[in-house]
Amino acid sequence: MMNFRAGEVHIAPGEALYHEGDETSYFYTAREGQGVRVKHLPNGGRQVVNFIFPGDVVGLQAILEGAASNSAIAASPMVLCRFEKRRLHELYRNSPDRAYALTWIAAAEEHFLGETIATLGQRNALQRMAWALLKIHHRLSAIGLxxxxxxxxxPFKQRDLADAMGLSLVHTNKTLARLRPLATWENGRLRITNKEALAELALTDCALPPDRPLL
Amino acid sequence: MMNFRAGEVHIAPGEALYHEGDETSYFYTAREGQGVRVKHLPNGGRQVVNFIFPGDVVGLQAILEGAASNSAIAASPMVLCRFEKRRLHELYRNSPDRAYALTWIAAAEEHFLGETIATLGQRNALQRMAWALLKIHHRLSAIGLxxxxxxxxxPFKQRDLADAMGLSLVHTNKTLARLRPLATWENGRLRITNKEALAELALTDCALPPDRPLL
DNA sequence: CGCGGGTTTGATCCCAGTCAAGTCCCGTGG
DNA sequence: CCACGGGACTTGACTGGGATCAAACCCGCG
Structure with a gap:
């Protein structure tokens, strides 16, 4: 099998894998560490589009050509595999199964973004936080962390979570405090103590997509 | 070339192409008409995830197996092509270019959902509406409508737009009224009279991130 | 003419944004 | 050793944008 990897990338907390507006010709898969994909608005607003966890594909939008629509920033030391997007055509010609897996991942991503949209559009602060903590915990548990x-x-800051849920930093803090008996997040570790109550709050039917095929 | 079409579907306004929770084994491409993809929350909330316009692929998440995470509802009479998702593997094996195109579309979709997330998370009511009207008009113009x-x-109702932008119906109405000099939407037709002013309001452009220090 | 769905408008309330301190903690340097 | 400074996290007081409640209004239609 041809090797599509074009190197391994290490980045430190706070550093960017790529920047909004870059004409990057790579995409990546995350191996270790965590980060965020963020979009900036002209008025200084900052939206965390989603979190990057080990196993995620990052920057697949690069196949759209043109400038990246978001930046990828590490929150903890990250290790990623880098691939050249222009060799994607080869992949599609020579390795249909892997190509299919890629589409599968894109669809899963789309599925998740849809849930996020519903959260931002319909849930209040308490429900958002409960939902986010559950999702994050579930996701990280699933990959054995x-x-x-x-x-x-x-390893994120409260600011990251605030920008992800479209809440102010202070209100995020106060909401986390209200959830304290159900979930605690301190020293960079999140613990869920009452999953049922959280799910109740979040209004989640907590149905996640099935396991993904390996890339 | 093999024919993947598994029929043509016609649905009337208000009817569903598929329902949340369905175990559908099809996906679709829209040919005519417009509709919405909606998610429902346990508390009765309703979120319009995105609008369906001619040329869009609908229900690609079906490749994830399992129940659909949203419903697709027609807002005007729609015509769609239906495909069987289990034949997707064939497509990937026999027609890499079309497979690539599919991934491209999924990535484009993801790109758009990301913008929507930024809108719901960071923009206020006026900015959201301005953004939505611009996007919709641009999109429909691009496909020659x-x-x-x-x-x-x-052909949508104000309720649809409200549920798409996470605003109440009444506030959506009032916001549309405030935008009236810049854009009018009546009798099922949208006209933009002052694109620049709208874009100004919507804070669209967003080329480079503002010079906020990293981290 | 009455009815129902969609739209418009006004009055009131409250969730979350903003402003402003203050605390805790760690790293640096005197 | 402690003083200092800066970053993250907390907490309280105040404000306002948008939700909610409640009526009209404006059709097309039976």
Whole structure:
């Protein structure tokens, strides 16, 4: 099998994998660490489009040609595999199964963004936070990052979560405080103590997409 | 070339192409008419995830297996082509270019959903409406649905737009009224009279991130 | 003429944004 | 060793944008 990897990338917390507006010719898969994809608005607003966890594909929009519509920023030290987008055609010609997996991933991503849209559009602050914490915990658990005690690493700042849920920093903080008996997030680790109550709050039917095929 | 079409579907305004929770084994491409993809929350909330215009692929998430995460509802009489998702593998094996195009479309969709997320998260009511009207008009113009006078067909209800932008119906109405000098939407047709002013309001352009220090 | 769905408008309320301090903690340097 | 500074997190007081409630209004239609 041909090797599509075009190198491995290491980035430190706070650094960018690529910037909004860049004409990047790569896309990536995350191996270790966590980060965010952010979009900036002309007025200074900052939206975290989604979180980047190990196993995610990052920057697939690069196949659209043109400037990247968002920046990818690391929140903890990250390791990613880099691929050249112009060799994607080869992949599609020579490795239909992997191509299919790629589409599958894109569809899964779309599925998740749809849920996020519903959250931003319909849920209040408490519901948003409950939803986000559940999703994050579930996702990280699924990729085996949970410790014995059931807590998962979450290296983000409250500001990141605030910008992800479209809430102000202060209100995010206050909302996290209200959720404290159900979930705690401190020292970069998130623990869910009452999943049922959280799900109740979040109005989640918590149906996640099935396991993905390997790329 | 093999024929993947598995029929043509006609649906009337208000009817569903598929319902949330359905185990559909099809996906579609829209040929005529317009509709919405909606998600429902347990508390009765309703979010319009996006609008369906001619040329769009609908229900590609079906490749994820399992229940559909949203419903597709027609707002005007629609005509769509139906495809069987289980034959997608064939497509990937026999027609890499079309497979690539499919991924391209999925990526474009993801790109758009990302913009929507930024809108719901960061923009206020006036900015949201301005953004939505611009996007819709631009999109419909691009597929040649604009008349001589520059107006495009928009068969939705104010409720649909409200649910798309996460605003209440009444506030949507009032906001549309405030935008009246810049854009009018009546009798199912949308006309933009002052594109520049609208874009100004919507804060669209967003080329480069403002010089906020990283991290 | 009455009815129902969609649109418009006014009055009131409250969730979340903003402003402003203050605390905790860690790294740096005197 | 402590003083200092800066970044993240907390907390309280105030404000306002948008939700909610409640009526009209404006059709097309039976």
């Amino acid at each position: 949970a410790r014995e005690e059931g807590d998962v690493p979450l | 604009a008349r001589e006078e520059g107006d495009v067909p928009l």
